[in-house]
Amino acid sequence: MLFAEVARVSREIATTSARSRKTALLAEFFGEAEPADVPVAIAYLAGRLPQGRLGVGWAALRDRAEPATGASLTVAAVDAALTRVGEVSGPGAQAGRRALLQELFGAATAPEQEYLLGLLTGEVRQGALDAAAAEGLAAATHAPPAGVRRAVMLAGALEPVAMALLARGPEALADFALTVGTPLLPMLAGSAKNVEEALAKAGPCAVEEKLDGIRVQIHRDAGGVRVFTRTLDDVTGRLPEIVATAAALPAERFILDGEVLAFDGAGRPRPFQQTAGRVGSRVDVAAAARSMPVHAVFFDVLSVDGRDLLDLPYAERHIALEALVPPELRVRRAVVADPADPAQLAGAAAFFSATLDRGHEGVVVKSAAGAYAAGRRGASWIKVKPVHTLDLVVLAVERGHGRRTGTLSNLHLGARDEDGSFVMLGKTFKGLTDALLEWQTERLGALAVSDDGHTVTVRPELVVEIAYDGVQTSPRYPAGLALRFARVIRYREDKTAADADTVAMVRAVHSGG
Numbered sequence: 001m002l003f004a005e006v007a008r009v010s011r012e013i014a015t016t017s018a019r020s021r022k023t024a025l026l027a028e029f030f031g032e033a034e035p036a037d038v039p040v041a042i043a044y045l046a047g048r049l050p051q052g053r054l055g056v057g058w059a060a061l062r063d064r065a066e067p068a069t070g071a072s073l074t075v076a077a078v079d080a081a082l083t084r085v086g087e088v089s090g091p092g093a094q095a096g097r098r099a100l101l102q103e104l105f106g107a108a109t110a111p112e113q114e115y116l117l118g119l120l121t122g123e124v125r126q127g128a129l130d131a132a133a134a135e136g137l138a139a140a141t142h143a144p145p146a147g148v149r150r151a152v153m154l155a156g157a158l159e160p161v162a163m164a165l166l167a168r169g170p171e172a173l174a175d176f177a178l179t180v181g182t183p184l185l186p187m188l189a190g191s192a193k194n195v196e197e198a199l200a201k202a203g204p205c206a207v208e209e210k211l212d213g214i215r216v217q218i219h220r221d222a223g224g225v226r227v228f229t230r231t232l233d234d235v236t237g238r239l240p241e242i243v244a245t246a247a248a249l250p251a252e253r254f255i256l257d258g259e260v261l262a263f264d265g266a267g268r269p270r271p272f273q274q275t276a277g278r279v280g281s282r283v284d285v286a287a288a289a290r291s292m293p294v295h296a297v298f299f300d301v302l303s304v305d306g307r308d309l310l311d312l313p314y315a316e317r318h319i320a321l322e323a324l325v326p327p328e329l330r331v332r333r334a335v336v337a338d339p340a341d342p343a344q345l346a347g348a349a350a351f352f353s354a355t356l357d358r359g360h361e362g363v364v365v366k367s368a369a370g371a372y373a374a375g376r377r378g379a380s381w382i383k384v385k386p387v388h389t390l391d392l393v394v395l396a397v398e399r400g401h402g403r404r405t406g407t408l409s410n411l412h413l414g415a416r417d418e419d420g421s422f423v424m425l426g427k428t429f430k431g432l433t434d435a436l437l438e439w440q441t442e443r444l445g446a447l448a449v450s451d452d453g454h455t456v457t458v459r460p461e462l463v464v465e466i467a468y469d470g471v472q473t474s475p476r477y478p479a480g481l482a483l484r485f486a487r488v489i490r491y492r493e494d495k496t497a498a499d500a501d502t503v504a505m506v507r508a509v510h511s512g513g
Contacts, residue, residue, distance in 0.1 A: 001037040003078045003108070004071035005029075006044050007115035013045070017419070019132055026136025035166040037075045039159040042133075047420070049119060050079065051086040056120055060098040065106035067113050078104070078116075121449040122459030137162050143170040151176035153374045156185050156232055178308045180221040180253050183228040185375030187257075187300075189364050189383040191505065195352050198365035198382040199339035206318070207348045208299055208333040209355045210362040210383055212272050213261030214279045214494060216296065218246045221253045229279075231496060238279060241289050242296050251324055253305050258298035258331070268359040272490060299331040299364075302372060314380065315368040352384065361385055388509070390415065390466050390483075390501045391492055393422050396457045397444050400437075404429075408441040408456060413466060413486065415479075416500045422460050423479045423503050431467070431487035440491075460497050465489040471509050479503050 009029045013022055033041060043050045081104045088096040101120075105113050134152055138145040143165055151161045154176045164172035178184070192198035199205065215230040216239075225246045227236045236243060242260060262270040262278055269275075274292065281288045301321040302309055309317050321330065334351040336344045352363050362385035370380025392413040400409035410429040414422035432440065447458040466486050474482035481503075492499075 001032075001034055001041060001075045002071055003073040003075050003115075004112055005032075006041050006075060007112050010045055010115060011111075014419075022132040023135045023139065026133050027139035028136075030137050030140035030162060030166065033162075033166060035163050038162045038166060040079045041075050042159050042162060044075070044119060045133075047119065047122065049082060051082055054082065054086045054097070054120070055088075055093070056085065056097055056101065060094065060101055061117060061120060064113060064117075065102050067105075067110040068107055069109070071109050071112065073104075073107050073112060077107075122447075122461060133158055137165060141165040141169060143173060147173045153376075154178055154182075154184055156183060156375070178255070178303055178310060180219050180255055180303060181223065181226060183217050183219070183232045184302075185232070186215055186217065186230050187373050187375070187381060188377040188499075189381035190377055190379060191509075192365070192382045192384050193388075193509070195348050195363065195365070195384050196345065198363075198384050199336060199345065199348060201382055202365045202367040202380065203339065204337050204368045205339070206314070206333045206335050206366050206368065207351050208331050208364045208366060209358075209360050210364045210385070211259040211261055211297055211331065212269055212361040213259035213275050213294075213297075216242070216258055216260050218242070218254075218256040218258065218296070218298075220246050220249070220251070230494065230499075235279060238282060238285055239289075239294065240285065241293050245296050245329065249324055251305055253303070254324060255302040256298045256321075256325070257300035257302060258296055260294045260296055262292050262294045276494060296329060297331050298325050298329055299333075300372065301325075302374075310372045310374065313369045313371065314366050317372065356386060387467050388469070389489065390468065390506065391463050391495060391499060392425065392466050393460045393497045393500045394444065394447075394458060394462045394464055395422055395424055395460055396455050397440075398427075398455050399453075400429075404437065406441075407437050408444045409437065411440075411464065411488070412455075413464070413483070414460065414500075415503045415506055416497070417503050422497070422500075424477050425479065425481060425503075425506060426477065426483040426486050428466065428483075428486040428488060430485075431489065436488070436491075443491075463492040463495040463497060463500055465492050471506055479507070481506055 009025055012025050016022060040050055081100065085097050085100045088100065105116065108116055134148045135145050138148040148161065151173050152158050155161050161176060164175055192201065195207070217228045219226045225236065225243045226234060227239050227242055229235055239260065260275065260279060262275045264270050275294060278288060278292045278294055298321065301317055301324060304320055304324060309320055334348060336348050338344055355363055362383060365382045365384065367380035370378060392415055394411050395414040396412040397408040398410035400407040410427050412424055413426055413428065414424050417423050443462065444456065444458050447461060448456050449459055450457045466483065467489050468483040469485040471481055472484050473480060476482060
């Protein structure tokens with residue numbers, strides 16, 4: 001497949017807001033694609049590089065070779081060239097990457113150059129891997145849309161499903177089943193302003209502690225135990241104490257969902273950054289485990305001894321969890337059979353207060369009837385925190401002045417729109433400690449794509465948790481909304497930009513919905 005074709009489809013997706021048109025464009029694209037090209041082409045449509053970060057700064061992209069007069073680059077050739085760029089290291093690496101990029105840009109036409117630049121700077125955000133892409137794939141392969149959506153959920157990505165369907169047709173859907181050892185994207189929670197609102201939405205439910213740790217998925221089979229993060233990274237080797245905990249449970253095969261966190265001497269959870277640092281440490285893991293052991297706390301089970309539990313109601317999954325996991329390893333919870341009962345409502349509110357007193361960040365209200373919606377922000381899970389918070393993406397940052405001269409200080413904050421782009425909701429420099437400011441300056445400097453001397457535009461990759469006092473109408477920003485008194489709580493490097501909160505969520509908060 002020619003790279004120019006991917007660039008063309010991406011441009012057309014970007015210029016249409018109609019879901020049906022996007023689906024048709026993607027159906028046509030999938031129908032013409034070679035299966036071997038699909039994984040890379042889908043990544044490009046989604047605005048990401050399969051190689052990840054290439055260490056390419058704006059300086060290497062500023063002066064580009066003259067464009068080619070005709071399209072000849074293939075998807076495979078572009079992928080191979082960018083792989084070579086990512087492999088350059090050592091002294092002279094920047095010059096080496098620049099030379100390879102010049103060669104690649106010289107083989108690209110002007111529209112291809114523009115698209116390449118967007119890919120390398122993180123500015124291609126079309127939302128091409130949403131439900132429209134699954135529907136387009138279903139249409140191109142004559143497969144049932146529901147079956148395609150479920151296969152994508154179980155595979156954790158569209159690419160392997162597309163490759164299999166294009167090669168073998170609808171029968172390939174049978175390949176995608178819940179499998180111990182293959183992680184799937186975790187279910188996520190929506191938000192409510194308070195416990196009462198969450199209970200009204202959930203109906204009969206349980207109110208669980210919301211732990212401020214690292215989300216993990218534990219897989220055990222005859223081959224042993226594996227531990228995956230919410231982004232499906234394998235961290236088994238970093239968490240020997242979690243492996244030991246899982247190995248001691250009374251089942252041969254299972255998939256558990258939970259959190260890993262560290263506690264202080266008083267039994268209270270340590271700050272998130274400390275837990276994240278411990279989980280992220282790759283150096284002398286045994287010593288790290290001795291100095292700061294982490295503990296697993298489980299709240300769901302997806303499979304036990306070959307039985308797939310995904311489609312069971314939460315109440316039934318919890319019965320299976322109780323049979324597998326002892327109470328000390330399960331999240332605390334309060335069952336609310338009738339949210340309209342004043343006594344039960346008061347009990348839920350008391351549980352929320354007690355959870356905060358124990359040092360946790362809030363609660364998650366879970367509908368008793370809800371299935372496990374892997375990879376989605378399911379309506380049957382609703383989180384409640386004592387303050388308004390959002391996970392937003394840093395879009396740009398302003399150079400500091402006064403005592404902050406020499407730093408990157410004032411953050412431009414964006415929420416995720418339905419088309420995969422990001423919409424600015426405000427700025428803040430509040431809540432930054434000197435240490436966080438120093439870290440932020442270095443980290444955002446590495447993500448820079450342009451700099452006008454005052455504002456540094458960055459690749460929209462870094463997620464930051466923001467507290468705010470409310471949302472107000474504002475003609476200053478594209479969504480017509482702005483955050484009031486926004487302040488930084490922490491950076492969330494355990495989340496990707498795709499996990500950021502949406503403009504629709506912010507608008508719902510503003511309207512009281």
